[in-house]
Amino acid sequence: MNRFWTLSEEPVGDWPGPETFELREAPMPAPGPGQALTRTIYVSLDPYQWGYKRRGVDKPGAPCHARTVAQVVESRMEGYAPGDFVFNTNGWAEYGLMGEGVARPSYMIPRRLDPAVGRISQGVGVLGMLGLTAYAGMILQGDPKAGETAVVSAASGGVGQIAGQLARLRGARVVGIAGREEKCRFVVDDLGFDACVSHLSPTFAEDLRAACPAGVDVYFENVGGAVFDAVLPLFNPGARMTICGLIAHYGDAAGTDARAALMARGKPIFESRNVTVRDLFVGDYVADHHDAFLREVGPSVAAGDIRYREDIREGLENIPAAFAEMLKGGNFGKMLVRVGDDPTL
Ligand SMILES: NC(=O)c1ccc[n+]([C@@H]2O[C@H](COP(=O)([O-])OP(=O)(O)OC[C@H]3O[C@@H](n4cnc5c(N)ncnc54)[C@H](OP(=O)(O)O)[C@@H]3O)[C@@H](O)[C@H]2O)c1
Structure with a gap:
């Protein structure tokens, strides 16, 4: 049976x-x-x-x-x-x-x-669809440059761990957002992010601002809600944001459009600072990018340069x-x- x-x-x-x-x-x-x-x-x-x-x-x-x-x-x-x-x-x-x-x-x-x-x-x-998701959102869409600041929410999770490390390998300053203290420590100590702040802290928005003294150039969004609201004022002109997921809203009442609400809140800053917002669906990248992703990222995983x-x-x-x-x-x-x-x- x-x-x-x-x-x-x-x-x-x-x-x-x-x-x-x-x-x-x-x-x-x-x-x-x-x-x-x-x-x-x-x-x-x-x-x-x-x-x-x-x-x-x-x-x-x-x-x-x-x-x-x-x-x-x-x-x-x-x-x-x-x-x-x-x-x-x-x-x-x-x-x-x-x-x-x-x-x-x-x-x-x-x-x-x-x-x-x-x-x-x-x-x-990391060697499957979650790795490809991180690669598509961070590398193909976000395209972080050396010296830029990249922020990743749900940073210790299946996608976030990889997205942040890919940005680090590109030479960006990488800031994670995660929940409990031990997750934040792991993100910095084990994954090599430059900083990680907890969205559970009552001073979360100030902590994030302090961790991003040069503003935010790339934002890999996994969460939405209060986490997005804290990142929003920090965007630099020409920043790129990838909407990978909005997990904080997956329990919202049926018919609620979390993405539309987030875009409405962000609009003044997106427009005045010329922020590019892209949606991400990993299925769009499988046919053309899965093999290239494995060739590029696989050796870094095998060598321990990307931990998971x-x-x-x-x-x-x-x-x-x-x-x-x-x-x-x-x-x-x-x-x-x-x-x-x-x-x-
Ligand atoms: N676009 C695509 O094609 C694609 C593909 C794969 C995944 N995704 C999306 O990517 C996101 C991450 O997926 P994953 O597999 O890597 O999940 P995951 O991060 O391994 O697990 C979910 C994590 O989200 C965080 N979280 C949950 N509720 C939260 C809230 N209200 N506020 C802040 N953080 C919250 C928790 O971490 P903390 O304890 O650190 O808060 C939780 O551990 C999800 O939104 C998922 O739907 C999209």
């Missing part, structure tokens, strides 16, 4: 609770022609998954969507053999099919993971709790749940 988590109903609350999900089992799926059966090793928990559930992309009864690292068990798919490690989208499930006719977001294309290149878990993190912290929880049973925790800042690093044995460890 295959165990998986599904929505128990269309989510009604602002944030997930224990009643939101239900553990079910179903007969093991059998691979058809062009398909492979894979065993999930790591389930990636990401903030966007709450949007999938609230917007009805995930359906009650079906496994909740997630990007996964898995191992091929049985293959009728050309180029994939039992034992291969893959990036795919098994969801919150112990097993799943990939290949011909298996539904998935168009840009989440299954691919083989080489354990010699990096830890297989990194296939959903993961927060790995254990057991399929613990997915809903870990997911709810991540949405409120309870993760420390990229959140993953190991649901099956990782033979590379």
